[in-house]
Amino acid sequence: MKVIKKIVPLFIVIMMTISLVACGNSSTVSSQSSTDETEQAKTFPKFQGTDFDGNSVDESLFSKNEVTLLNFWFNGCSACVNEMPALEELNARLREKGAELVGINVEAGGSDKALAEAKEILSKQGATYRNLFISAGEEANEYIEKIFAFPTTVMVDKNGNIIGKPIVGSIEDEKKIDDILKMVDDVKAGKTVSYASDDDDKMTALMTEVDNIFLEHKDVWDKVFDSIKKNFDSSQKNNVEQADDTTYAEYLKAQIETVKDSFTEDELRTLDNDIKRIDEIDKQIQELDSNKDSNK
Known part of the structure; x- marks a missing residue:
């Protein structure tokens, strides 16, 4: 699984494109009794937003549905776009159960152009x-x-409580849709939901390890992403979207190469060592993802 960590919020939506193929093959979900205290839900954070019709929206939208599915996506995410017809059908079935699917675009608020592109994609x-x-x-x-x-x-x-763990990846196949609909029924019946796979916690731990690498050398990595963001243009974006076989480490190394004159020798050595660590973590993540595929 090629995992891209969100470092610079506006920039990462472009970087995430190279990880999308793996996202479609993630975990299944199941329900269990609400007596398990370890599965108590956490509240989704309060927010203010705008829907694509220009209406103000906040966390009160949850009170209008028995269950709300929040589907996070961005314009350049092919896996996100490809699952939309299935999500449209899923939403119709959810509405019959007093539930709703709501898309949250993570870049549409950045500019009128991004919002217009998002609307066009949906159409x-x-x-x-x-x-x-x-x-x-x-x-x-x-x-x-x-x-x-x-x-x-x-x-x-x-009540605004997050139920279970996030469902990472596409949910367009029929089995996942059936699982989700069953989860909605379980929630309405007073049950909670949880992941069936133990590999997800391992995946999260590995992703957190990558995050810690960036935090360990925050100043130099902030400099990397600031430089990349400044030099990023539409032609580069198209190249990234086509780099389906590029690993995270390879992508970072290539981007650093374009701005290496901005760093000292010590900084470059630090970055090189960090990329090697990231590459090893990425291999472990890919192995976990392959195991999921083989166990299907």
Whole structure:
């Protein structure tokens, strides 16, 4: 699994493109009794946003549904776009159960152009379910920044509580849709939901390890991403979107090469060592993802 960590919020939506193929093969979910205290839900952070019709939206939207599925996506995410017809059908079935699917575009609030592109994508895919972007709410934005892969779908009950763990990857296949619908029924019946796979905690730990590498040498990595962001243009974006076989480490190394004159020799050695560590972690993540595929 090629994992791209969110470092610079506006820049990462472009970087995430090289990890999308792996996102479609993530975990299944199951339900269990609500007596398990370890599965108590956490509240989704308060936020203020705007839907694609220009209406103000906040966390009160959860109270209008028994369950709300939040589907996080961005314009350049092919896996996100490809699943939209299935999400449209899923939303119709959810509405019959008093539930709803809501898309949250993580870049549409950045510019009118990004919003227009998002609307056009939805129109072409025949997606009419509600979409919005979050414009305010520090904790909500921090929550989004911790999303490691797209699409990611989060289930929230009518009280605003997050139910179970995020569903990472596409949910367009029939089995996952059936699982989700069953989860909705379970929530309405007073049950909670959890992941069936133990590999997800291992995956999260590995992703956190990558995060810690960036924090360990924050100053130099901030310099990397600031430099890349300044030099990023539309032609580079197209190249990244086509780099489906590029690992995270390879991508970072290539980008650093373009701005290496901005760093000292010591900084370059630090970056080189960090990339080697990231590459080893990425191999472990790919192995976990392969195991999931083989166990299907």
